Amino acid sequence: MTDVQKQKITHFFNVLDNNGNGILEQDDFELVGETMSDIIGLKENSVVRLELKIRAHRLFVQILKDVEKNEAELTLDEWIQFFDEIVLAKPNDYINQSATYLFSLFDQDMDGHIDEREYLDMFKAYGLYMSVAKKAFDLLDINGDGRISGGELVKAFEDFFLSADEKAPGNWIFGDWRNS
16 A cells, blocks of 8 residues: 555545544444435435435445454554455455445435535535535546546546545545545
């Protein structure tokens, strides 16, 4: 793992660690589902709200299974080790899984694309700096059609997880990774 990759993986950990306690826990993931539900105006007892929370919970459980953890928490050191030993060894599996998860959570109208509003909502849900959200969206929208397709998202994850190039557009998928 290069220093650039380690920096990006650490940034990704910090994005997922919603409460900032240095440990990935179930609450961090469910909070994203709750926050996203609030952003798009879903009622407390909405089935769609429950589906969002379940999808977020499933991602956390899958990560724990991938890391082969028995405890329902993950430290930064375990996260980096997971990426170094598992993800970078078989990147396509994890990249596709990550892109599919992000799509299922943030393609609110389920049209097969993430438009700018949906992407900005993702930034809000994860508490990312909104000042770089438009730049990030424009970098990920490779063909300039105002939407991020599944293919463009996969390319972004490839850049983010695999590239040692600090200027790769996909590095911006979760905002400015250099200031994490």
